[in-house]
Every structure is written in structure tokens, then in C-alpha cells.
Amino acid sequence: MTDSTYISANVSYSSIEKPPFRVVSVGSGNWGTCVAKIIAENTRENPLLFERQVKMWVYEEDYNGEKLTEYINTNHLNEKYLPGIQLPDNLVAIPDLLEAVKDANIIVFNVPHQFLEGILKQLKGNINPKARAISCLKGLRVYQDKVELLTDIISQELGIHCGCLAGANLASEVAEQKFSETTIAYPIPDDYCSGDVDPTVLYTMFHRPYFHVHIIEDIAGVSIAGALKNIIAIGVGFVDGLQWGENAKASIMRRGLLEMIKFGQKFFPTSKVSTFCEESAGVADLFTTCTGGRNFKLAQRMAQTGKSAAEVEVDLLNGQSAQGLITAKEIHHLIKNKAYLDEFPLFETTYQILFHGVSIGILPYMLENKWSISKPNYSS
Amino acid sequence: MTDSTYISANVSYSSIEKPPFRVVSVGSGNWGTCVAKIIAENTRENPLLFERQVKMWVYEEDYNGEKLTEYINTNHLNEKYLPGIQLPDNLVAIPDLLEAVKDANIIVFNVPHQFLEGILKQLKGNINPKARAISCLKGLRVYQDKVELLTDIISQELGIHCGCLAGANLASEVAEQKFSETTIAYPIPDDYCSGDVDPTVLYTMFHRPYFHVHIIEDIAGVSIAGALKNIIAIGVGFVDGLQWGENAKASIMRRGLLEMIKFGQKFFPTSKVSTFCEESAGVADLFTTCTGGRNFKLAQRMAQTGKSAAEVEVDLLNGQSAQGLITAKEIHHLIKNKAYLDEFPLFETTYQILFHGVSIGILPYMLENKWSISKPNYSS
Numbered sequence: 207m208t209d210s211t212y213i214s215a216n217v218s219y220s221s222i223e224k225p226p227f228r229v230v231s232v233g234s235g236n237w238g239t240c241v242a243k244i245i246a247e248n249t250r251e252n253p254l255l256f257e258r259q260v261k262m263w264v265y266e267e268d269y270n271g272e273k274l275t276e277y278i279n280t281n282h283l284n285e286k287y288l289p290g291i292q293l294p295d296n297l298v299a300i301p302d303l304l305e306a307v308k309d310a311n312i313i314v315f316n317v318p319h320q321f322l323e324g325i326l327k328q329l330k331g332n333i334n335p336k337a338r339a340i341s342c343l344k345g346l347r348v349y350q351d352k353v354e355l356l357t358d359i360i361s362q363e364l365g366i367h368c369g370c371l372a373g374a375n376l377a378s379e380v381a382e383q384k385f386s387e388t389t390i391a392y393p394i395p396d397d398y399c400s401g402d403v404d405p406t407v408l409y410t411m412f413h414r415p416y417f418h419v420h421i422i423e424d425i426a427g428v429s430i431a432g433a434l435k436n437i438i439a440i441g442v443g444f445v446d447g448l449q450w451g452e453n454a455k456a457s458i459m460r461r462g463l464l465e466m467i468k469f470g471q472k473f474f475p476t477s478k479v480s481t482f483c484e485e486s487a488g489v490a491d492l493f494t495t496c497t498g499g500r501n502f503k504l505a506q507r508m509a510q511t512g513k514s515a516a517e518v519e520v521d522l523l524n525g526q527s528a529q530g531l532i533t534a535k536e537i538h539h540l541i542k543n544k545a546y547l548d549e550f551p552l553f554e555t556t557y558q559i560l561f562h563g564v565s566i567g568i569l570p571y572m573l574e575n576k577w578s579i580s581k582p583n584y585s586s
Numbered sequence: 587m588t589d590s591t592y593i594s595a596n597v598s599y600s601s602i603e604k605p606p607f608r609v610v611s612v613g614s615g616n617w618g619t620c621v622a623k624i625i626a627e628n629t630r631e632n633p634l635l636f637e638r639q640v641k642m643w644v645y646e647e648d649y650n651g652e653k654l655t656e657y658i659n660t661n662h663l664n665e666k667y668l669p670g671i672q673l674p675d676n677l678v679a680i681p682d683l684l685e686a687v688k689d690a691n692i693i694v695f696n697v698p699h700q701f702l703e704g705i706l707k708q709l710k711g712n713i714n715p716k717a718r719a720i721s722c723l724k725g726l727r728v729y730q731d732k733v734e735l736l737t738d739i740i741s742q743e744l745g746i747h748c749g750c751l752a753g754a755n756l757a758s759e760v761a762e763q764k765f766s767e768t769t770i771a772y773p774i775p776d777d778y779c780s781g782d783v784d785p786t787v788l789y790t791m792f793h794r795p796y797f798h799v800h801i802i803e804d805i806a807g808v809s810i811a812g813a814l815k816n817i818i819a820i821g822v823g824f825v826d827g828l829q830w831g832e833n834a835k836a837s838i839m840r841r842g843l844l845e846m847i848k849f850g851q852k853f854f855p856t857s858k859v860s861t862f863c864e865e866s867a868g869v870a871d872l873f874t875t876c877t878g879g880r881n882f883k884l885a886q887r888m889a890q891t892g893k894s895a896a897e898v899e900v901d902l903l904n905g906q907s908a909q910g911l912i913t914a915k916e917i918h919h920l921i922k923n924k925a926y927l928d929e930f931p932l933f934e935t936t937y938q939i940l941f942h943g944v945s946i947g948i949l950p951y952m953l954e955n956k957w958s959i960s961k962p963n964y965s966s
Contacts, residue, residue, distance in 0.1 A: 374836035385825070385950045386833030387840070418837070418954060445765070452877055453766030456754035456870035457798070460767070464864060483863035484844060490836035493873070497832055570765045574798060 226401060228257040229411065230307050232325065233316035233342075234264040234278075234299065237377040239288040241316055241342055241412075244380075246297035248411050255410055263306035264299040275299040291381045304332050312403060312411070315360060315368075316342040322356070326363040338403040339368035340390065345433035345529075348536035351543045353473050355429045367395035370425055371412065372432045373486035374494040383416040389487035393423040420485065426474035427481025431466055431488045434553075435495045436530030437537065438462030441556045443502040444566045447509025459496050461552045461573055463489065468549060469537075501530035508559075515560045534560055606781060608637045609791065610687050612705065613696035613722075614644040614658075614679065617757040619668040621696055621722055624760075624794055626677035632790050638676050641690065646681035655679040671761045684712050692783060692791070695740060695748075696722040702736070706743040718783040719748035720770065725813035725909075728916035731923045733853050735809045747775035750805055751792065752812045753866035754874040763796040769867035773803040800865065806854035807861030811846055811868045814933075815875045816910030817917065818842030821936045823882040824946045827889025839876050841932045841953055843869065848929060849917075881910035888939075895940045914940055 229249060231242035242262045249256035264275045269286050278284050278299040282292060300306040303325065307313060311334050317325060322343060339360055347354045357368040369392030380386055390408050398404070405421040413419040422428075441462060445454040463482060470477030482488040496502060500523060507518045515531055538557040541547055547554050555572040558564040609629060611622035622642045629636035642658075649657045649666050658664050658679035662672060680686040683705065687693060691714050697705060702723060719740055727734045737748040749772030760766055770788050778784070785801040793799040802808075821842060825834040843862060850857030862868040876882060880903060887898045895911055918937040921927055927934050935952040938944040 374833045374840075376831065376833055379831040379833045384830045384834055385837065386831075387837040415950065415954075418950070450764045451756065451759040451766075452874040453754045453756055453759045454764055456873040457765065457767040457866065459873055460754075460864070460866060460870040463869065479863070483859070483869075484840070486837065486840060489843065489863075489869065490840040493836040493839055494832040570795065570798070574795075 225253060225255055225257050227255060227312055227403070227407065227411075228310050229312045229314065230261040230263065230310035231314045231316060232263045232303070232307065232329075233314075234262050234284060235287050235316070235318070237342060237375070238262070238316035239284045239293070240291075240377045240381045241314065241371070242297055243288075243291065243293050244414055244417055245314065245411055246294040247414060250294060250296050252410050255407065258296050260294075260297050261300050261306045261310065262297055263303050264301055266301035273301070275301045288377070288381055303328055307333050307337075310334060311337045313337050313339045313366075314342060315339060319343060319345070319356075322359070326360065329364060333364060333366070335365060337364075337366050338395075339364070339366050340392070340408070341368055341370045342372070343370075344372055344429075345533070346429055348433075348533070348540055350539050353540065355425060355474075357425050357429065367397075369393070369408075370428055372428050372491065374490035375486075376494060380417060383414075385416050385418075387418040387420065387486040387490065388412070389428055389481075389485040390419055390421045391423060391425040391428040391481075391487075392421060393425065422478075422481060422485065424476070424478045424481040427470055427477040428485070428487040430470050430474065430477060431482055431485075431491060433533055434462070434466045434469060434537070435492050436501045436528070437534045437553055437556055438466075438492060439495045439499060439501040440505040440528075440530045440534065440560065441552055441569070442496040443505025444509050444556075444559065444569065446502070447506035448566055455496070457573075458552065458569075459492060462496075463492060465550050465552050466492075472544075472546060472549075500526075500528045504528045504531070509566055514563070531560060605633060605635055605637050607635060607692055607783070607787065607791075608690050609640050609692045609694065610690035611640065611642040611694045611696060612683070612687065612709075613694075614642050614664060615667050615696070615698070617722060617755075618642070618696035619664045619673070620671075620757045620761045621694065621751070621792075622677055623668075623671065623673050624797055625694065625791055626674040627794060628791050630674060630676050635787065635790055640674075640677050641680050641686045642677055643683050643686035644679040644681055653681070655681045668757070668761055683708055687713050687717075690714065691717045693717050693719045693746070694722060695719060699723060699725070699736075702739070706740065709744055713744060713746070715745060717744075717746050718775075719744070719746050720772070720788070721748055721750045722752070723750075724752060724809075725913070726809055728813075728913070728920055730919050733920065735805060735854075737805050737809065747777075749773070749788075750808055752808050752871065754870035755866075756874060760797060763794075765796050765798075767798040767800065767866040767870065768792070769808055769861075769865040770799055770801045771803060771805040771808040771861075771867075772801060773805065802858075802861060802865065804856070804858045804861040806857040807850055808865070808867040810850050810854065810857060811862055811865075811871060813913055814842070814846045814849060814917070815872050816881045816908070817914045817933055817936055818846075818872060819875045819879060819881040820885040820908075820910045820914065820940065821932055821949070822876040823885025824889050824936075824939065824949065826882070827886035828946060835876070837953075838932065838949075839872060843872060845930050845932050846872075852924075852926060852929075880906075880908045884908045884911070889946055894943070911940060 229245055246260040249260055250258050267274050269277045282295050341357050343356050357370050360368040371390045373388030375388055409419050441458040442455050467479055467482050504518050507522055534557045537553050541550050551572045555569055609625055626640040629640055630638050644655045647654050662675050721737050723736050737750050740748040751770045753768030755768055789799050821838040822835050847859055847862050884898050887902055914937045917933050921930050931952045935949055939946055
């Protein structure tokens with residue numbers, strides 16, 4: 207089917223009734239552009255449900271002497287952040303944030319963590335109050351004595367219902383339409399009314415033959431897995447760097463999975479074991495994260511060279527930070543303040559190795575017998 | 587601590603009372619020798635509980651002009667099957683099966699599947715009827731319309747209680763004392779009496795600082811995971827061979843884990859989801875099996891070359907069979923006869939690709955939506 211088929215379908219239906227959903231992607235980095243591409247592929251195939259045009263807010267910058275939004279809209283390519291990937295022509299880059307979100311009733315967030323707060327401030331009071339949101343940001347906001355879900359922060363700031371999307375989704379592979387799966391967590395909101403965003407709408411918006419969507423309700427489970435996997439990848443990188451082999455790597459992943467589940471049960475008792483064990487955002491994302499990526503490589507290099515985390519960050523990451531390093535520190539303070547240190551031996555030992563020069567060789571001894579202290583409750 | 591410490595400890599205690607447990611390992615291949623080494627390390631450290639000497643039945647053969655048992659007992663090396671690994675001097679190779687098992691009250695089975703039946707026939711009526719057994723054989727015996735656990739076959743043939751041991755345990759790494767974990771499934775038998783084999787005895791016998799043991803009751807779960815992981819490794823090998831990337835590999839592992847759980851619930855309703863999701867014998871062994879090994883490589887080569895399974899077996903495995911190939915065929919017949927084909931789309935598609943020339947490209951389409959038909963029950 208060519209794109210023109212959809213145009214005519216759209217025109218013929220839109221003369222009767224406008225499609226109910228208008229989607230904007232807030233964010234246009236590597237993963238942001240990739241997800242916006244998926245959505246645009248689906249909106250043009252489903253003209254009864256979605257407005258064909260998908261808007262993508264792009265932080266305006268210069269690209270080879272041209273404005274990035276103009277380059278994207280002229281060439282249907284985002285060479286800066288997703289090079290070589292042809293974008294659908296119904297995906298339109300917009301430099302003005304408020305103009306981009308103006309008519310949207312589905313807002314997809316896909317910006318770096320550190321920009322979220324500023325963006326929410328700009329959006330506050332300037333969006334459709336009945337809009338629904340999906341966050342593609344990974345993780346949690348961790349304080350000294352509590353944890354918040356990023357989706358809750360979005361909800362509270364904007365007063366709109368927000369779900370999340372995560373999975374074993376290396377952006378470059380998804381962009382090339384290699385097969386993968388993802389998880390969307392979207393509980394039906396209390397103020398749901400007929401014709402509202404529901405699992406069918408989200409499935410139609412995100413599912414592709416190469417990108418399989420599974421929809422659940424457990425936002426907390428998806429968010430926890432997305433944050434804690436980075437600490438586990440560091441543990442796996444350590445034992446890989448010491449050439450302890452595949453058995454040891456598998457044991458660290460397994461122990462990490464158990465500590466993820468435990469963390470969920472401690473801090474978000476409604477989180478489900480099945481999210482961690484069954485979902486792409488759980489066990490599958492853990493697999494991919496532990497086979498490569500920035501956190502794994504930082505730890506691997508520390509083990510190989512005996513250098514500190516700070517030294518390796520300079521060498522390997524040009525001084526950029528690995529997310530798992532930050533998360534390991536935040537989680538350490540949290541579980542220490544809550545007196546849970548003994549129950550997360552992998553997370554705690556990883557922190558001690560990263561920040562206090564503890565030997566990696568101590569890992570097996572730290573893990574020994576600790577888990578038996580309190581096992582997860584499998585009935586939840 | 588040197589070995590002589592243990593000798594003197596042993597001597598001093600044995601003058602008062604004989605230790606209650608005498609262990610034999612039936613089997614001396616790669617994994618058999620490795621496990622026997624672990625046991626012998628533990629029996630010499632625990633003279634109150636175990637007779638120091640561990641017997642290992644060795645199928646007698648010639649090794650460089652010498653008898654293999656003599657070579658092992660003289661050099662404390664099994665160069666034929668576990669080269670370069672020093673064995674404890676309290677591990678004694680014995681060529682006569684019945685002599686080896688004569689006094690044992692703990693029998694560890696660690697022989698290739700195809701020899702089990704013949705060995706059980708020889709042992710029948712010639713062992714201590716109160717002995718307890720641990721099987722290190724992986725897997726199931728699959729018929730056209732039913733499945734049996736190998737532990738049940740051992741129990742029925744010999745009239746003794748039998749547990750099993752499995753985990754993410756590549757033998758060469760365990761032999762080098764690289765860190766790993768394992769799972770022992772040993773439910774307490776009905777005829778248990780004081781001083782009998784129990785989880786503490788098994789823990790003391792198998793746990794090492796480099797080999798962490800977790801003991802559970804779910805023999806069926808451990809056995810199912812040990813058999814089905816090989817089919818999943820074939821699926822992962824297919825997508826790896828086509829260079830579909832890490833996301834796709836993770837999705838196949840995830841779907842495989844779900845089908846394992848489902849298989850357990852269909853055929854062994856007492857099997858526990860936690861065994862698959864939490865244990866080394868479950869998710870961790872799945873990780874290691876899907877990153878390499880014979881099954882993965884066979885499938886990878888099929889995808890890379892377009893050759894049939896039979897052709898690749900000749901090229902790559904010198905005509906030997908990959909276990910996953912046999913298991914895929916057996917499971918296909920079983921689930922077909924039981925009319926469960928639709929519920930195991932990954933297993934069935936893998937079978938179709940292996941034996942009926944179906945294109946690997948069909949995998950994502952076969953997986954789409956199928957799982958939603960019936961989800962595992964997480965309360966079990």
C-alpha cells in the first residue's frame with residue numbers, strides 16, 4: 207500500500223468526522239525520533255483513529271548551516287540524532303514547544319531526564335487539560351528517603367494521566383526495523399470516559415510488525431526495572447572485565463533481577479513480580495543492557511585496568527556520566543537511610559566497588575547467603 | 587588450611603564415630619568429574635558428616651597406553667575429560683560400577699542420557715536400598731503423549747528417592763573455580779528419618795565459595811528448564827545468525843521463558859514460576875545457554891548459510907546431534923498430540939524452521955498476539 211492510499215482514506219473520512227487523536231512527541235533525540243517514526247507510520251495507516259500528521263518538538267539547533275527542524279522537514283531525515291533513517295513525511299518537526307503541543311490529546315515524552323523539569327514548567331497550563339501522556343523516559347527520581355516515579359512527576363506537574371513505555375529497545379536496531387518487543391504500562395484512569403485513550407488506542411499507535419507491544423498496568427514495575435538494570439549492568443561488567451565467564455555473568459543478572467523485585471516490593475508494593483520476569487521492560491531489557499552499553503563498559507574497563515570509576519569516565523566516556531553510577535549512589539543512600547542495606551547485597555557491593563575502592567573479588571562473599579534473609583513474595 | 591589439617595581432624599573424629607554419609611559419583615565426564623571434585627573438596631572439610639573418600643565410577647578406557655582410572659588415581663588429573671584441573675587426592679576413580687556404589691548412601695548420577703538406562707539396569711538390586719540420589723543429568727524423557735522426569739525414572743528403577751542439580755554451570759568455568767551458582771531440587775521424602783540426607787547435608791556437600799548452592803523442592807521446574815532451554819537457544823541462534831541484533835535475541839529469550847513456564851503448568855502443575863524466574867537453573871542457565879554452545883551455534887550457522895539442520899550437523903558438529911534439535915522434535919509431537927500447538931508458538935516455529943524448511947523470517951509473525959491466548963497463572 208502506498209502512502210497516497212492513506213491520504214485519500216484520510217480525506218474521505220475526515221470529511222465526515224475528524225479522527226479523535228492528535229499525537230505530539232516531545233523530544234527528538236535518538237530514541238525520541240525513533241518512537242515518533244513508529245507513531246507516524248501507524249497514524250497514516252489508521253486515519254479513523256489518528257490525525258495523520260504527528261508533531262515532534264525539536265530543540266532547535268544548527269545542523270550544517272541549516273536549522274535542524276527545516277532539515278528534518280525538507281529531507282525527512284534526522285541526520286543529527288538518527289542518521290540514515292528515512293522518516294515518514296507525516297512526521298513534522300516543530301521548534302516551538304507550545305505550538306507543538308497546542309492541539310495534542312496524546313503527548314509522548316522522550317527527552318533526557320535533566321531537561322524534564324524545565325519542559326514541564328513551560329507546558330504547565332499550556333496543554334489540553336484532558337490530554338493523556340506516555341513517558342518514554344526511563345526510571346525513577348530517587349531522594350534520600352523516598353522514590354518517585356517519573357510518570358507521577360509528569361502527572362502532578364501537568365494534571366494529566368501518564369503511562370510509560372520501555373523494553374529491550376536499542377534505538378538503532380528499532381530504527382532499522384529489526385524485530386523487538388516493548389512494554390507499555392497504562393492503567394485506565396479514574397476519569398476515563400467513552401472514546402478515551404485505552405489499550406487498543408495505544409496498541410494501534412505503537413505496535414508495528416517489527417515492534418511488538420504488550421500492554422500492562424504496572425507503571426512502577428516498568429519504571430523500577432528501567433532504573434535498576436543499569437546498576438546490574440555494572441555488576442556484570444565487573445565480572446566480565448575480570449574474565450570470570452558466562453556463569454558468573456548469569457549469576458549477577460539473576461541476583462540483580464531478584465533485587466529489582468525486592469526493591470519493588472519494598473517501595474512500590476503494588477508492583478508485580480510478573481512485570482520483572484515476563485515483560486520486555488523487565489527480564490528482556492536486562493539481557494540487552496547487560497551485554498553492552500555504557501554502564502557495562504565502564505565497569506568492564508575498571509576491572510581490566512584497576513582504575514577508579516572517575517578515571518574511566520574520563521578515558522572512556524569523555525567525562526560523561528554513566529547513568530548506573532548515579533543510580534547506584536542514589537539507591538545506596540536510600541536503602542541505607544531505610545536500613546535495607548543487607549537486603550540488597552548486589553546493589554550495595556556494586557556501590558562500594560564504584561565509590562569506595564572495595565575489591566571486585568568480594569562480590570561472591572557479599573552475595574553468599576544474603577538473599578535467604580527475605581525472599582520475594584511470589585503471590586503478588 | 588592445608589589438606590593435612592583435614593586428615594588429622596578426620597582421624598581424630600573417626601576414632602569416635604564413623605561419619606554418616608558415603609558419597610559416590612556415577613559418571614566421570616567433563617561435568618561428572620567437576621562435580622565429583624567439588625564434593626571431594628567438601629567431604630575433606632567436613633569429616634563429621636562425610637566419609638573423606640569420594641568414589642567416582644569411571645567407564646574404563648585406555649588413556650595414552652594406561653588405564654584411565656589408574657591415570658586419574660596416580661596423577662589426580664582426568665586429562666581425558668577435564669584437562670588441566672587438579673583433583674583432590676580423596677577422589678578415587680573406580681572402574682567397577684557395583685564396587686563403586688557398594689557402600690554409598692548418597693549416589694550422584696552424572697552420565698550421558700543415553701547410558702542412563704543401562705546403568706540403572708546394572709544397579710538395580712545392587713545398591714543400598716536406603717540410599718538417596720541426586721541427578722545431574724539435564725532434562726526430561728518425552729514420549730508422544732506424556733513426559734517423565736529423569737529423577738522419577740531413577741527413583742522408579744532403583745526404588746530410592748532422587749533430587750536433581752542444575753544451573754548456569756559451564757563445566758570448564760566451574761572447574762577453574764570461577765564464581766557461579768547452582769540449584770538443587772530435593773523435596774524431603776516421605777520416609778525421611780532423623781539423620782537422613784536433608785538440605786543442610788546437600789548444602790555442605792555441594793556449596794563452595796566459588797559454587798553457590800540454593801536448595802528448593804521443585805524438581806519438575808528444574809528439569810523442564812534444563813530441557814527446554816536448548817530449544818530456546820536455537821531460536822536465539824537463528825535471529826543472531828540473521829544479525830537481527832540484541833533486542834531480537836532478548837525477545838526470543840523472554841518468549842522462551844514464558845513458554846517454559848507454560849509447559850510446566852500444562853504438564854507438571856506443581857512446578858513453580860519462581861523456579862524459572864528466580865533460580866540459577868531457570869533464568870540464569872537460560873542466559874548462558876543462549877550466549878553460545880552447540881544449539882546456539884547450529885542455528886546461527888543455519889541462518890548464516892541457508893543450510894538445513896542436517897547439513898550443519900555434518901559441517902559443524904562432525905555429525906553429532908545437538909540436544910535441542912532432538913528436544914524440539916519430541917516437544918512438537920507431544921504438544922501436537924495434546925492439541926497445544928497454538929500455545930507454544932516459539933517452540934513450534936523453531937521446530938518448523940528446523941525440520942520443514944520454514945523461513946526464519948516468519949518468527950515475529952508467529953509470535954504476534956499468540957501469547958495472549960493464555961497467560962501463566964502467577965499465583966502458582
